[in-house]
Structures are given as C-alpha cells and as structure tokens.
Amino acid sequence: MKIPREILGTVGQCIYCRATQKPLQTEHIVPYGLNGPWELLEASCMECAKITSAFESDVLRNMLLAARTRLHFPTRHKHNRPERFSLTIKRRGREETIQVPLKVHFTAMMLPIFALPAGLDQRRYKKGIDLVGMVTIQVGSPPAQQVAKSLGTKTLAVSVTYQPVAFARLLAKIAYGFTVAVYGLNTIREAYVLPSIMGKSDDVGRWVGCSTNNSLAPSNDLHKIELSSINGEIHCNVRLFARFNAPEYSVIVGHVSEHSGTECGPPIHSKI
Numbered sequence: 001m002k003i004p005r006e007i008l009g010t011v012g013q014c015i016y017c018r019a020t021q022k023p024l025q026t027e028h029i030v031p032y033g034l035n036g037p038w039e040l041l042e043a044s045c046m047e048c049a050k051i052t053s054a055f056e057s058d059v060l061r062n063m064l065l066a067a068r069t070r071l072h073f074p075t076r077h078k079h080n081r082p083e084r085f086s087l088t089i090k091r092r093g094r095e096e097t098i099q100v101p102l103k104v105h106f107t108a109m110m111l112p113i114f115a116l117p118a119g120l121d122q123r124r125y126k127k128g129i130d131l132v133g134m135v136t137i138q139v140g141s142p143p144a145q146q147v148a149k150s151l152g153t154k155t156l157a158v159s160v161t162y163q164p165v166a167f168a169r170l171l172a173k174i175a176y177g178f179t180v181a182v183y184g185l186n187t188i189r190e191a192y193v194l195p196s197i198m199g200k201s202d203d204v205g206r207w208v209g210c211s212t213n214n215s216l217a218p219s220n221d222l223h224k225i226e227l228s229s230i231n232g233e234i235h236c237n238v239r240l241f242a243r244f245n246a247p248e249y250s251v252i253v254g255h256v257s258e259h260s261g262t263e264c265g266p267p268i269h270s271k272i
C-alpha cells in the first residue's frame with residue numbers, strides 16, 4: 001500500500017554539495033522503498049544521489065527486503081523482487097537453508113541497537129558505529145511455531161547481511177533531510193553528519209546512535225521523526241517502523257544559526 005506523498009518544500013539546490021545546476025532530483029526524506037511520504041523537490045544532484053542511493057540500497061535490498069515485500073511497500077525494481085525468501089532450519093539433525101514463498105515464510109526485521117552517539121558521552125570512539133545488539137521484530141507473518149511445524153522443524157533462523165554503517169548513514173540522511181525541510185538549507189551553519197553521509201569520513205557513530213530517553217512512543221504510525229534544538233544544535237529522533245515497536249534512534253545533526261534556547265517541534269508521523 002502506498003501512502004500519499006507530502007511535499008515539504010522545493011530547495012533548488014543540492015542539499016549535500018549545494019550545486020545549483022539542473023537536473024536536481026527529488027529527495028525522499030525516508031526512502032520511497034520504506035513508504036516514506038515526505039519529499040523535498042529539486043534537492044539532490046545526480047552525483048550525490050549516486051552516493052546516497054548506494055547505502056540506501058544496501059539497507060532496502062538486503063536488510064529489509066522480506067519485510068518490505070511482506071508489507072507491500074513500493075519498489076522501483078519490481079522484477080528484482082524475489083518470489084522466495086530464505087530460512088535456515090534444522091531437520092533430522094542437519095542445518096539447511098531453504099527458499100520458501102512468502103506465505104509460509106517467517107518474516108522478521110533485524111534492527112541494530114547502537115550505543116549512544118559518541119558525541120553525547122565521553123567514551124573513546126574511533127570510527128564506524130558501535131553495535132551493541134540486535135532486535136528481531138516479526139512482521140505480519142504466521143507465528144514462528146506454525147511456520148516451523150509446517151516445515152517439519154523445531155528451529156528456525158532468519159539471517160540478513162548488511163552493513164550497520166549503511167543503516168546509520170541512512171538514519172543520518174533522514175535526520176539531515178528533515179532538518180533542511182524544517183529550518184531551510186541556508187540556516188544550517190554546520191552539518192556534522194554530512195561528511196559521513198557523503199562517505200568522506202567514517203565517523204557516523206559520533207552523531208548517530210540509540211537514544212536512552214525514547215521520546216517517540218510507539219503508535220499506529222509507520223514512521224515518526226522529531227526535531228529539537230538546544231541553543232541551535234539540532235537533535236533528531238527517528239523511529240522507523242514505530243508501529244512495530246522498532247528501536248528509536250537519535251541523530252545529532254549539526255548547528256543552525258539564529259536559534260537559541262530550547263525548542264521542540266511537533267513530531268511528524270506517517271500513517272498508512
């Protein structure tokens with residue numbers, strides 16, 4: 001099911017490298033493939049779009065493919081959507097990986113739990129992202145026991161391969177895009193997350209992590225995003241798959257000018 005698009009503005013400039021020459025693409029703040037409704041028009045040059053779509057694809061095609069298919073999220077590559085998905089089972093003492101159609105597949109998202117953004121605590125941080133765990137969230141499939149029984153097994157495992165850094169860069173991009181939509185590109189004095197989004201530095205874990213004080217309660221919304229500003233420093237909370245009680249992530253986006261004190265805008269929600 002596709003949700004109606006919601007245009008949050010027209011930028012007329014690449015939000016990543018500030019190029020103004022056309023053609024400039026529409027920027028989906030939450031990817032189209034995750035049913036994100038929010039768009040910024042004329043907001044990314046082709047070169048920067050190539051960089052951002054590379055890590056976005058890693059997340060969409062590897063980490064979340066089965067879940068997106070199960071939830072009927074839109075895709076631009078219908079022919080690439082597989083008809084069977086893998087499951088690892090144990091039968092007669094032997095582990096095997098089998099391919100099954102979605103209707104008998106146990107579909108789960110495995111989402112990373114990160115440490116706090118290193119910029120928020122004083123821990124030693126070198127590079128990349130500090131992964132501290134994973135959560136498995138079942139997505140609209142038959143219960144695991146039922147699937148296991150129909151396959152003649154007691155153990156079921158779903159495995160996905162993806163780069164946690166790619167997911168963290170995607171969160172940084174979502175937070176940055178939303179900041180541009182709310183404050184305007186020219187108000188952003190420094191975007192801490194920009195070098196890691198563009199792949200110029202490996203420091204995404206300084207700005208992206210899990211939050212300890214979850215402020216976006218799980219609800220019926222699919223995705224929820226909220227921005228707050230502390231003396232001009234922009235913090236963004238992102239809860240993708242809020243409806244499934246997925247983890248909330250926190251992003252320290254950067255600094256905007258002409259804002260002091262603490263303000264917190266209303267969260268935006270996407271409902272389907």
Ligand SMILES: [Zn+2]
Nearest residue numbers: 014017045048
């Ligand atoms: Zn650009």
